[in-house]
Amino acid sequence: MKAMLLNSAGSWRDMKIEEVEKPKPKEGEMLVRIKAAGLNPVDYKSGENGIPTWKYPHILGLDAAGTVEETGPGVDRFSIGDHVVFLNDMTEWGAFAEFAVTKAFAASKLPYNVLFQDAAALPVAGYTAYQALFHKLRVKEGESILIHAGAGGVGGFAIQLAKQAGLKIFTTARKENHDYVKKLGADVAVDYTAESFVERIQEETGGIGVNYVLDTVGSDNATKSLDILAYNGHIAFIAGAPKMDEFIDFSHPVSFHHVALGSVYQSRNVKEQMKIAEIGNHMLDLLSDGKLEAMVSQKIPSVDIPQGLEQLETRRVRGKIISEW
Template sequence: MKALLLHDKGLWKDMKVEEIETPSPQKGELLVEVHAVGLNPVDYKTATNGMPAWSYPHILGLDVAGVVVETGEGVTEWKKGDRVVYHGDFTKKGGYAEYAIINAHTVSRIPESVSFEDAAALPTAGYTAYQALHRKLPFDQVNTILIHGGAGGVGGFGVQLAKLAGKTVISTASGHNHEYVKSLGADFVIDYREEDVNAKVLEITNGRGVDAVVDAVSRQSATDSLDALAYMGHMVYIAGAPDFTKIKSFTKVVSYHEIALAAAHQSNDVIAQKDFAVIGDDMLSLLEQGKLDAMLKETIRPEEVPKALSRLSERHVKGKIVAKII
């Protein structure tokens, strides 16, 4: 099969489409003919340093949408021809290829009205946002929420899901993206380059602060955002833990929530992995109903992936980029 091959750590900018052996599904697995793959920062981040579990050449790509072509022993719930999407295990070979392997219990069925490209835009960013809001937060107790990076993947899906749940949503974005983030559902958008984000949050909330913050930017951003939280507030972090010492005990009484989808694969927690399928089913249903925007802004060819990942690494890409394999 043809695949975009990484020949060693740090060489992701030099990846090219080459021939490699087609894998075969083992017990409990599916062989998927790949139609589309979503690009994510985790691609270049893991490829930069490599992983001990990898053998080279390696294949990146976590967010795969395609068609089942073969089932492994014991798989009864899926059959050849089923349209599926999944979030993959980054310790294993991924989806920038004509075929890919995945555990059957992690996949979701793509409705006929949803394209492979839109489906592939969902998993890493969408499932992260969904897990942050609906699995970590006591969402019924959250009325106001600050979601950083509303023009990006996690932030954009987070803004949409929070607004669908009826929350007052504050987000951050560069000035030229404000109207776009508002179109996703944000009630307020703060220009993090030009404004004091925490001061603006306090102004919007009449000095109280927000009930929750979702930060997928950096450790420093998460630390800074602690000042935006109200009493009994919740910090959800994806890109690194904040400096917990910034909040003194018996003051704001903040709760902290870490999000790391990869841990579900690495821990071999089948229940957690099956929840990816549940999350995917719900998000695909929202897509099908027109209640969720996949935020697909660009569709590229496999050979264009390295340059697109370089643009992602500069952290100013709006929405999602998807590579069309077939």
Template sequence: MKALLLQEKGKWREMQVSEIAPPAPGKGEILVEVHAVGLNPVDYKTATGGHPNWTYPHILGLDVAGVVAEVGEGVTQWNQGDKVVYHGDLTQKGGYAEFAVTNAHTVSRIPEGVTFENAAALPTAGYTAYQALHGKLPLSQLNTILIHGGAGGVGGFAVQLAKLAGKKVLTTASLHNHEYVKSLRADFVIDYQQEDILAKVNSITDGRGVEAVIDTISRQSATEALDLIAFSGHIVHIAGAPDYTKIKPFTKSLSYHEVALGAAHQSGDIIAEKALAKIGDEMLSLLAEGKISSMLTEVISLDGIPNALARLSERHVKGKIAAKIK
């Protein structure tokens, strides 16, 4: 099969398409003929430092959409020809290839009317946003949510899901992305480069602060966000935990939530692994019904992935990029 090969850690910009033997499904696994694969910052980030479980050449790519080509021993819920999408295990070889293998119980069925490219745009970013909102926050008890990085993948899905849940949504974005984020139905967009975020949040919330923050940016951003949260509020951190010592005990009574979507694959917890498929089912249903957008802004070829990852690393991409494999 053709595959985009990472020859050694740190060399993701130099990846090239080569021929390699296709994988075979083991017990409880399926072999997927890849039709599209989504791109994510985690691809170049993990490729930069490598992973102790990897052997080289390695194949990146976590968000895979395609057709079941073969089922392994014990797999009864999938058949050859089924259209599927999944979030892969980053410790294993991924989907920047014509075929890929994954655990059968983490996979979701692509409904009619949803393209492979749009399905592939969902898993890493969309499932993370879903878990942040519906898996971590007491959503029914909250009214105001600030989402840092609304023009990005996780942030954009979080904006849409929060609005779908009927919440007042604030988000941060560069000025040139304001109209885009508003198209995702954000109520307020704050220019983090030019505006005083704390002053803006206090103005919108009558000085109380937001009831929850979803931070998709960095540890520093998460730490700074603690000042934006109302008493007994929540912060969900995706790109690094805040400095908890900034808030003294018995003052704001905040709750802290970590989202580490891919850790489910290494958890050894079958319920956590199956939850990936359940989240996928829900997200695909929302997409098929037109209730959310995949935010797919660009479709590229397999050999165009290194350049697209470079643009992702420079934070010049809004929405999602998918590569069409077949």
């Protein structure tokens, strides 16, 4: 099969499409012919540093959508030709290839009216947003949330899901993205390049703060966000933990939630792994019903994946970039 090969850690900018042997599904697995694969910051970050268990050449790519080509023993929920989407296991060969293997119980079947390109936008960004809001923060209607980087993949999905859940939504975004994030559902957009989001949120909430924060930026940003959490507030963090010890205060208790969606494959907890498909099924239904926008901003040929990842590295991309195979 043809695949975009990473020949060594740090060489992701130089990846090229080459021929490798097609993988074979084992028990409980299925081989999927990839039609579309989403690009994510984790692709260039892992491609830069590598993972100790990888053997090179490696294939990156965690967002995958396509048709079932072959099923291994014990797979009975899917048939040859089914349209599916799945979150790939980061330790295995990924979706930047003509074919990829997945555990069948972690895949979701596409509704008839959902395109491969839109489905491929979901797994890393969409599932992460869903897990953060509903499995970690357990958001409640009528409360408030600050979602950082609202114009990005995780942030954009989180805004849409939070809006449907009935929250008041604050988000950070550059000025040129304010109309975009408000169209997704944000009530208040803060230009973090021009003003302090801490001061602005304190002003907007009368000094009370927000009930929830979803931080997708990093440890320092998450730490600053603690200053605008309301009493008994919750923060979910993806890109780095806040400095918790500096904020543990009896008079102002808050709760911390670490979100690491893809790490579930390294656990032995099959029940938790199966929740990936449950999230996927729900989000696909929302897409099918027109209640969720996939936010696909660019569709690129597979040969341009390295250039797409370079765009993501600038942190200026709206929504999702999808490669087509």
